[in-house]
Amino acid sequence: MLLKVCGATSRDDVALLGTAGADLIGLWYGVPGGPADLSLSRFADLAEACRTAEVTAARPAPDPMLVTFLRDPAAILDAARAAGVRWLQLHGYQPPGVVAALKRGWPEATVVKVLHVTGDVCVERPLLASYERAGTDVFLFDATSAGGRVGSTGLSLDPDVVIDLAEATTRPFLVAGGISAANRLRYEKVAAHPRFVGVDVDTAARDETGAFCADSVSDIRHHWRAVPEVEEVV
Numbered sequence: 001m002l003l004k005v006c007g008a009t010s011r012d013d014v015a016l017l018g019t020a021g022a023d024l025i026g027l028w029y030g031v032p033g034g035p036a037d038l039s040l041s042r043f044a045d046l047a048e049a050c051r052t053a054e055v056t057a058a059r060p061a062p063d064p065m066l067v068t069f070l071r072d073p074a075a076i077l078d079a080a081r082a083a084g085v086r087w088l089q090l091h092g093y094q095p096p097g098v099v100a101a102l103k104r105g106w107p108e109a110t111v112v113k114v115l116h117v118t119g120d121v122c123v124e125r126p127l128l129a130s131y132e133r134a135g136t137d138v139f140l141f142d143a144t145s146a147g148g149r150v151g152s153t154g155l156s157l158d159p160d161v162v163i164d165l166a167e168a169t170t171r172p173f174l175v176a177g178g179i180s181a182a183n184r185l186r187y188e189k190v191a192a193h194p195r196f197v198g199v200d201v202d203t204a205a206r207d208e209t210g211a212f213c214a215d216s217v218s219d220i221r222h223h224w225r226a227v228p229e230v231e232e233v234v
């Protein structure tokens, strides 16, 4: 199970998240107006900080993941290559052609396409086969608000909606949207799905000031990685 935490903006954030157990650290580039958006040089610097984070035998260095609204494949690839970031999260309404261009340009990249879900409606649903043919490696199901807000909504997806979407695809998937330590049991069916590969968290990884909280991240990791039966009897 992979734990991704989104929106690091400093080397201290990267160190805290790596130590607390994040496997992937989301770095924003091309998220105009976003509070965690980074310049290209800052993006590259934090990607390097991930790779050189302190490691232990039990805890390898976290992988940096580009999180972007960009739609221009050349701009995405230039930034990712310059920073040596192989995980690419297309968080926005990029069409399947963008995925195809990224995979053509850099076949070794892992392209994560976000599917936006409002209630029980996934706006990309008619395009799922196209995204797969284009070469999407992993889908990420995220909750959007009824008002159209995208990313870090803190809203949770209905587990049955997640399973339904998982069954409509054939690729591994991550789940986002209000994921926390406290709602792990609610997602029992999801966590047991053979193509479930992990969770992506923003809101629940932070304290009331908006800063990342090591205890919260460790707690999320502990609950989501634990075998449920063990959790139930403790």
Ligand SMILES: O=C(O)c1ccccc1N[C@@H]1O[C@H](COP(=O)(O)O)[C@@H](O)[C@H]1O
Pocket: 006, 007, 026, 031, 034, 067, 068, 091, 142, 150, 151, 152, 153, 154, 155, 176, 177, 178, 179, 200, 201, 202, 203, 204
């Ligand atoms: O966090 C944002 O505002 C954001 C902006 C642009 C792209 C992605 C963003 N975050 C994503 O939000 C979800 C997790 O949100 P939460 O746990 O519900 O707060 C995750 O997919 C992040 O990558």
